[in-house]
Amino acid sequence: MLKPQANAIRDLVSLDGIWNFELEKSANGIESEQVWKRTIPSTLQVPVPASYNDIFVDSKFRDHVGWAYYQREITVPASWAKRRYFIRLDAATHQGCVYIDDQLVAEHNGGYTPFEVDISQLVKPGHSCRLTVAVNNELSWQTIPPGRIEVLKNGRRKQHYQHDFFNYAGLARSVWLYTVPEVFIKDLTVTTQLADGGKSGTVNFKVESNSDLKEAEFLVQIIDEDAHVVHQASQSEGSVTIDPVHLWQPGAAYLYKLRVKITTKPDGEVLDTYDLPFGVRSVEVSGNKFLINRKPFYFTGFGKHEDTPIRAKGFDPAYMIHDFELMKWMGANSFRCSHYPYAEEVLEYADRHGIVVINETAAVGLNLTLVAGLAGWKALPTFSPETASEKTREVHAQAIRELVARDKNHPSVVSWCIANEPASAEPGAREYFEALVKFTRELDPTRPVGFANEKQASAEKDLITDLFDMIFLNRYYGWYLHTGDLEAAEQGLEEELREWEDKYKKPILISEYGADTLAGLHTVGDVPWSEEYQARVLEMSHRVFDRVESVVGEQVWNFADFQTPSSFIFRVDGNKKGVFTRDRRPKMATHVLRKRWVEDKKGN
Ligand code: GCB
Incomplete structure (x- = not known):
């Protein structure tokens, strides 16, 4: 659409x-x-x-x-x-x-x-x-x-x-x-590849209209940022080469425009027109590397939320641009749309400014073990006719369909994350996910597919990771695990990452790590909730990431503090794992990230 x-x-x-x-x-x-x-x-x-x-x-x-x-x-x-x-x-x-x-x-x-x-x-x-x-x-x-x-x-x-x-x-x-107009452009699809070692780019386009255009024809133009037409075609579907090409690069976006017109035959009156910005870039997984434009890419950034005081999930361009500016200040090159598709304006901005996005469906919470563990209940099975069933899967498939349909043309989107922390070690998980992964690939064969894994589904117990292209791990060593003991946390994190690395030999993105932190609380020792402790959890994690070759990125949980359900009594006015407060004031951890991502150039 x-x-x-x-x-x-x-x-x-x-x-x-x-x-x-x-x-x-x-x-x-x-x-x-x-x-x-x-x-x-x-x-x-x-x-x-x-x-x-x-x-x-x-x-x-x-x-x-x-x-x-x-x-x-x-x-x-x-x-x-x-x-x-x-x-x-x-x-x-x-x-x-x-x-x-x-x-x-x-x-x-x-x-x-x-x-x-x-x-x-x-x-x-x-x-x-x-x-x-x-x-x-x-x-x-x-x-x-x-x-x-x-x-x-x-x-x-x-x-x-x-x-x-x-x-x-x-x-x-x-x-x-x-x-x-009466005859109109209904949908456009653009996919791109690199050719000739990256000097040129192939653009595949498809235009759909609401009628079969007996009396009219298409005009498809590719226009560069200097407003030059670099290609022109008159068919609704095709493949063109831009030579030389200006690539869309992380941190250095370049957007061409696909300008489509429907014109009358033979006098060329314009019946409809639509401009779609797009970038020429490639993404792929190769061994344990994640490649953008055939070069290894290291993700730095955050899991985010659409969450601000009063307007809550309401889209606000001022907050949006401010968030992007704060990410730039810290040297973040990417973020994950956790845990639902964000407003389209966010992706357009990421396209324009060269920020890399992992785009996620709203399939969060397909996990009864986790919740039962937190609440001390006996867990019901997550996958059953009464819980996550065939029907749930159909709705989930529809969510994937709508996400891909909406966001398929954004160069910033480099991967689909089809679920956050499902019960991937429970019976039924494989049956549930197998068809969904296949379906996602059918909808979009150009982007790697992943899901965010939760600790209980360890490398040994998880039943679905082999179905996916890359591994996203949400890990809280130093917070939920080995709380307050960063030495044990460091050892545990490294051991676990090596297990994943050895078993799958796929790229691993740490899609969540961090610690709850009360802004303004300072301690000398390793005391959870303090700003110092959050900073040290990040530093400890970074030491480990740098030692494990298959780690291709780090996204801190979370960019900013956010609101949580009232029933979560272990949250105090929300989740405080943000490196910014909910009103975007920095905690000490932002300086750790700035040092690593800007000064030490991790991810550049
Ligand atoms: C997770 C979830 C995220 C939570 C976070 C936490 O693993 O994916 O939604 O907010 O942990 O802080 O517990």
Whole structure:
């Protein structure tokens, strides 16, 4: 699905702003009233984009389980006759229903990927309508991420889930009204390879339109950053060589533009046009190395979250650019979109600035052993008809499909991470994942596939790693393991990494390591929670990474402190493993990272 854009042919109207808002009143999750059939009063209003949970004071908003309704009026410009127009939601977390006046016109499951609906037949040009978006935040074994609802004695429903970040919900990304002409470009796919030792580049492109173009033809141009057309073609699918090529490199991005036009035959009137920025680069796994443009690449950076005070998961370009600036200051060359697909603007920025991205689905928490271990419960099996089942896998496959469809053209995206910390040592894991890995490769044969492994599924016990191209390890030596004893931690980490290295001979990315840290707490000795201790955990880990050849990167958990569910009593106002506080003030660890990644040039 192409991101809408405004150009000579297409119009784009933002529906962001202040919407009227109401929570579903019934306690049982079954809509008691068809709220979309009436006007929602302006008594309560919310900003879009933002999660709604932390906007209000009353905890009934923060802890709401079920439907929430957003409403506003929209007007279709009178000049839009003869066009098709869509409403597009960049995300509705986790389930979204769109109503035009009384009528349901779209429904979507999955909280972090876009969906849209053609409303050209529903609202006439020059007319207005009531637009209601109902958003549901419930998690079950039929959603990704999964969760479970408990009905309390007082009848209230409580959402449980296995992941360590708050279940923020609502319209956290933009909403658009946009047009396309009657004959329009529906989708574009660009893949690239290096040729002639990297001096030239091959660009494979595919254009899809909504009609078979009897009366029209395609014009496909490749335009460089100086606005020169370096290639031109008239077919919808093909392969061209750019010689010499300017490669997209980590830290030195270069973006060409694929400009596609549909023009009439023979007079060349432009019916539709779309510009897609792309970079020419290659990614591959070779032995235990991860190669970008055929050169070994060492990842430095972070696992992140879309999480800021008040707006929570709401997209905010100021925070986004500030985060990228802070990463640049520390010399980070990459990050992981843990634990869900981020706003498309984030990937566009990474493309433009040469930051490498590991792109993850929202499949976090497919693990009952881990949660039972933390809570002291007896674990249910993770993979069973009642828990992660065939149905869960279908939803998971759909999440992968939508992620790849949305992000396949971003040069910054170098790998797909299809799950975070699943119970990969439990019976059923292999059956669950085998088909998903295959499916991901079918959708995109050009990018390596991985999943983030959790400690309990050790090199000996894990059942699925051989299915994947590379190994992502989330490891907390010095924190959950050998807490406060960095000597034992150093030994344990090295032993474990060597086991993975010897068994698989694949590249290993340390996709999480770190320690909770209370900003401002200072200690002389190795005392957990202090800023000194976090810094030393990182230094200890780095010594080990430098000794193990197959380690191809390090991503600290986390870039910044973030909010977690209230039920996690081992968190104090959130997870504090950030090297920045939630409001982006640096902890001592940032200087350790700056020293290593900037001064000592690790990763450069
Ligand atoms: C993990 C998870 C991450 C948690 C982190 C922690 O392994 O992937 O979501 O926040 O550990 O701090 O425990």
